[in-house]
Amino acid sequence: xxxxxxxxxxxxxxxxxxxASFGAYPIFAKFAYGFGVNVPTVLxxxxxxxxxxxxxxLIFTKRYxxxxxxxxxKLLLVGGLVYSAMSALNLLAVxxxxxxxxxxxxxxxxxxxxxxxxxxxxxxxxxxxAGALALSFIGIALLLNVDxxxxxxxxxxxxxxxxxxxxxYVVIGNVIQKxxxxxxSATLIMSGACITYTLNGLIAGSLFFGFPGYGxxxxxxxxxxxxxxxxxxxxxxxxxxxxxxxxxxxxxxxLVSVILAVILFDEKMTLLQCLxxxxxxxxxxxxxxxxxxxxxxxxx
Numbered sequence: 099x100x101x102x103x104x105x106x107x108x109x110x111x112x113x114x115x116x117x118a119s120f121g122a123y124p125i126f127a128k129f130a131y132g133f134g135v136n137v138p139t140v141l142x143x144x145x146x147x148x149x150x151x152x153x154x155x156l157i158f159t160k161r162y163x164x165x166x167x168x169x170x171x172k173l174l175l176v177g178g179l180v181y182s183a184m185s186a187l188n189l190l191a192v193x194x195x196x197x198x199x200x201x202x203x204x205x206x207x208x209x210x211x212x213x214x215x216x217x218x219x220x221x222x223x224x225x226x227x228a229g230a231l232a233l234s235f236i237g238i239a240l241l242l243n244v245d246x247x248x249x250x251x252x253x254x255x256x257x258x259x260x261x262x263x264x265x266x267y268v269v270i271g272n273v274i275q276k277x278x279x280x281x282x283s284a285t286l287i288m289s290g291a292c293i294t295y296t297l298n299g300l301i302a303g304s305l306f307f308g309f310p311g312y313g314x315x316x317x318x319x320x321x322x323x324x325x326x327x328x329x330x331x332x333x334x335x336x337x338x339x340x341x342x343x344x345x346x347x348x349x350x351x352x353l354v355s356v357i358l359a360v361i362l363f364d365e366k367m368t369l370l371q372c373l374x375x376x377x378x379x380x381x382x383x384x385x386x387x388x389x390x391x392x393x394x395x396x397x398x
Contacts, residue, residue: 112335174293
């Protein structure tokens with residue numbers, strides 16, 4: 099009973115801290131861009147820095163010796179292909195539709211994760227879970243103040259494609275990580291993404307490191323907070339409370355981004371955005387009522 103109680107407390111907490119850490123990513127990125135760091139360099143430094151830190155930890159603690167060979171290849175592919183595809187599709191969507199609409203489409207992934215887990219009979223849809231999904235999605239739409247004036251079919255497809263890719267990243271990664279610790283899963287997935295972004299930067303010849311020290315400071319925050327902590331805690335929460343519940347709590351990510359923007363950049367929130375924030379918080383609170391004993395984690 100004690101283990102179950104700890105699970106009920108720690109799982110959602112890890113998912114929320116992960117969402118908050120991911121939510122800080124646009125803030126660090128904005129600072130980095132302001133100090134002259136370009137997008138390919140941000141992606142290269144973010145994932146290479148994360149991978150170096152994670153591998154150093156695994157080697158120091160000798161956790162790397164426990165990797166199943168099949169899982170290594172599969173998780174590298176998940177990171178190098180699926181996660182990278184999600185990022186690429188999301189960036190493409192932003193070039194064709196508004197950033198708010200692209201973000202909203204990406205944030206539909208908890209719906210698809212829940213649907214997949216139900217189809218696989220690894221989970222079941224409850225009233226609390228359905229209500230939390232609905233409240234969170236409506237809240238995100240209001241919070242992001244979605245601009246529908248730039249409707250573009252290809253942009254919509256890319257946005258939905260990014261959501262599908264993120265769903266695949268969560269579901270497939272969860273199945274493969276069954277016999278691994280969260281930090282091991284995160285290391286392999288980020289290593290795959292690092293390979294992809296490194297090759298992209300080298301082939302395009304767009305990597306640039308001549309920016310000032312404040313740019314490096316912004317990148318350090320992005321690597322530690324919005325990548326290492328965020329990814330490891332995300333997979334730890336999935337392993338603890340299941341992918342559907344962790345994904346729904348993850349909808350707090352844009353809320354944290356907006357709050358940080360208000361604090362750091364003196365941006366203003368409208369009444370509708372405040373309402374959207376309340377709905378997201380309500381969704382996160384409602385999902386706490388779903389007990390892990392009625393929500394088994396996915397199995398292979």
